[in-house]
Amino acid sequence: MPAESDIAVRIRTALGEYLKRDPASIEPRHALREDLGLDSMATIELLFKIEEVFDLQIPDQDLQKLAKVSDVIAYVEGKVGKPAAAKPPAKRPASRKKG
Amino acid sequence: MNQRVVITGLGAVSPIGIGTGQFWKAALEGRSGISAIRPFDDLPLEAYRSRIAGQIHDFTPAHYLDGPHVDRVDRYAQFALVAAKEALADSGLRIERENPHRIGTIVGAGMGGMVMGEREITQLYRSQRPNRVHPNFIPTITLNSASGIVAMAHGAKGQNLTISTACSSSAHAIGQALLTIRSGRADAVITVGADASITPLVFAGFCSLRALSTNFNETPEKASRPFDRARDGFVMGEGAGALILESLPHAKKRKARIYAEVAGYAATSEAYHMVIPREDGLEVAETMALALRDAKVRPAQVDYVNAHATSTPIGDAVEVKALRHLFKSRADRMLVNATKSMIGHTLGAAGALGGVVCALALDTGQIHPTLNYEDPDPACALPGISTQTQERPIAIALLNAFGFGSNNAAVVFKKYTR
Numbered sequence: 001m002p003a004e005s006d007i008a009v010r011i012r013t014a015l016g017e018y019l020k021r022d023p024a025s026i027e028p029r030h031a032l033r034e035d036l037g038l039d040s041m042a043t044i045e046l047l048f049k050i051e052e053v054f055d056l057q058i059p060d061q062d063l064q065k066l067a068k069v070s071d072v073i074a075y076v077e078g079k080v081g082k083p084a085a086a087k088p089p090a091k092r093p094a095s096r097k098k099g
Numbered sequence: 100m101n102q103r104v105v106i107t108g109l110g111a112v113s114p115i116g117i118g119t120g121q122f123w124k125a126a127l128e129g130r131s132g133i134s135a136i137r138p139f140d141d142l143p144l145e146a147y148r149s150r151i152a153g154q155i156h157d158f159t160p161a162h163y164l165d166g167p168h169v170d171r172v173d174r175y176a177q178f179a180l181v182a183a184k185e186a187l188a189d190s191g192l193r194i195e196r197e198n199p200h201r202i203g204t205i206v207g208a209g210m211g212g213m214v215m216g217e218r219e220i221t222q223l224y225r226s227q228r229p230n231r232v233h234p235n236f237i238p239t240i241t242l243n244s245a246s247g248i249v250a251m252a253h254g255a256k257g258q259n260l261t262i263s264t265a266c267s268s269s270a271h272a273i274g275q276a277l278l279t280i281r282s283g284r285a286d287a288v289i290t291v292g293a294d295a296s297i298t299p300l301v302f303a304g305f306c307s308l309r310a311l312s313t314n315f316n317e318t319p320e321k322a323s324r325p326f327d328r329a330r331d332g333f334v335m336g337e338g339a340g341a342l343i344l345e346s347l348p349h350a351k352k353r354k355a356r357i358y359a360e361v362a363g364y365a366a367t368s369e370a371y372h373m374v375i376p377r378e379d380g381l382e383v384a385e386t387m388a389l390a391l392r393d394a395k396v397r398p399a400q401v402d403y404v405n406a407h408a409t410s411t412p413i414g415d416a417v418e419v420k421a422l423r424h425l426f427k428s429r430a431d432r433m434l435v436n437a438t439k440s441m442i443g444h445t446l447g448a449a450g451a452l453g454g455v456v457c458a459l460a461l462d463t464g465q466i467h468p469t470l471n472y473e474d475p476d477p478a479c480a481l482p483g484i485s486t487q488t489q490e491r492p493i494a495i496a497l498l499n500a501f502g503f504g505s506n507n508a509a510v511v512f513k514k515y516t517r
Contacts, residue, residue: 040413041374044309060148060313060331 007054007080008073014053015069018046028070036069047072054080100283104276104362105515106458107287107355108190108343110182113452114153114336114442117163118185122452123459125441126467127488131320132442133334139299149311151319152297153336153443168248171235173212176245178339178448179293183249186341191355192287194254201286203257205276206246207269209447209502210296212239217300245293257285263447266409268292269340270450270500270508274364276344277510286349292451293339305335308374312410323444324471325408325415325437326479333409336443340451342458359461359496363394363511371505376414380421383507387425387497390509398426400495401433403460404483405453407499408437408469409444416478418499434483434491440470450500450508457496457512464492 008028016023019036032038038046047058047066054076066072111118114132115125125132132153138144155178160169163181172180183204187194194202219236223229238244243261250259258279262271269292276288296302305311312332315322323334350357367389369382376383391398404422408415423430438449438456445452460466466489473486483489498510 039372039375041308041372044307048307057148060309063309 005073005077007077010053011050011069011073011076014049015046018049026069028068028073030069031067032069033067050076056080102281102283103347103360104280104344105347105350105360106342106358107345107350108186108188108192109358109455109458110185110189110341111338111452111455112155112158112178112182113338113445114155117155117158117181119189119455122455126438126456127465129468129470129486129488130441131470132336133319133323135319136297136302142299147303148306148313149332150316151312151322151334152302153334153445154297155337166252168252172244172248173239174214174295175208175211175293175339176248178295178337179206179245179249179291179341180252182293182339182341183289183291184252186343187253187289190343190345191353192343192345197286199254199256201257202255203259203276203279203285203288204246204250204255205260205262205272205279205288205290206243206249207262207264207272207292207447207450208242208245209263209265209268209294210301211242211263212244213296213298213301216240217298245291249289249291253289255289257288264506264508265502265504266444266446266449267500267502267506267508268447268450270453270498270510271366273342273344273361273450273454273510274366274508277361277364280344280346287343287345289341290344290451291339291341292448294445294447295337296446297335297337302335310411311335321471323410323440324473325406325410325440325469326419326476326481326484327472328474328476330410330412330415330476333411333439334443336439336445338442338445338448338452340448340455342451342454357515358458360513360515361510362513363390363392363396365389365393365509367507369505369507373505374503376417376501378413378417380417380424383418383421383499383501384425386507387421387499387509390497390511394511394513396495396511396513399429401426401429401497402491402493403434403466403496405457405460405496405498406435406437407501409439414501416476419479419481422481431482434466434489435481436466436484437469438467440472450498453498453500454510457498461493461496461512461514464490466491466493
């Protein structure tokens, strides 16, 4: 099996946490909707998590490009580059309740 | 007891006009009330995906209201007070001459007192001083604050209820007012829908939900485009609508002007998903069918539909699919419009403002345009949707409203005939 990028590992981990299942059971070829059972709301929640992990903003119009796990990995790699080594996610200030 | 129920007064507070006259004139002229959003203090506006809304920019409560209520209630309740006051004056109903326990108040509100709610939460966490939370915080954010204050302002001592079913709240308010009067439990009900939650947190929440339009931040008036191929989400609006619903005998006895009859109502749950409608539209079709049955009207008799049509890709297509399913070939002959194309989605006010539009359509035979219906989406196209005002005698009108939490409402209005 070819070595996975750090980004791919983190995305699968995030997906595993969201879906409450073993990240190792989630494969890049899996479709978010058909294979992982994410409806449009669940996809939005997952991407909300991905945005946080990688400090990204994913515009609404990019959502339809993200059908499979591999699409999400390629998309994030395209946005944050494809570093060989893990780069810690940009630290954000601790979330604060705002009104 | 099965009283006929009629509408004898109207009130409107909207991004295209305060007062029913202004609102209706602007609607027939096809004016857009959508503009760039006002900044939220020092929050970075660019971090909001959507930066447009149907805000009411020139609302000064003291111009419309006096008395102790005005400054002590949240913006949505101020809107409710203004719309209710107008509707009552319009109806000529003098509650002091009535048995006040026979006059009810039903308000639909989706979000409620979020202006103060957000402000107090922010201040609490910033100041770390719980002892400085405002004493009026709880009475303001309690979701029935508007129905309470409207009744207090006018001495209406009948049932006082708030219905919160998100975007369909005030369509249900109209429906519940109908049931209340029809069954003889009240002579009249002050029926209001109100929301004013274009606030930093709520607006951010709708952005995160990816429910709002984001492709038209530079051309706000183009953003709310129900049924159009380029629609990409709803535009938040704010406002209030009010209707005085009254039993026909009571209205006749005092020789009231009658705009229209409220003839039928249905409420259902899709029991499906918090925010996603069933894509086959069958539950929406069933809701409309039940409301028509309640009104003893056949689908082939319906002339006009005030669609829920929020300008979301899925929602509009589902609604048209449902219309086609229920109305068959009649769907090609009905007039259909989307009030939200002008004022955005006013959430809890949407049903009541739609009800005001239905009453005026029946009364005048005028159907306001649907803005930005420039490139009809084949999934939504209906011949009866137009960017122009249409005129035709309307005998039966149908109002649709669907809300988060998987709930649907439909209300049937009839032209009043003796």
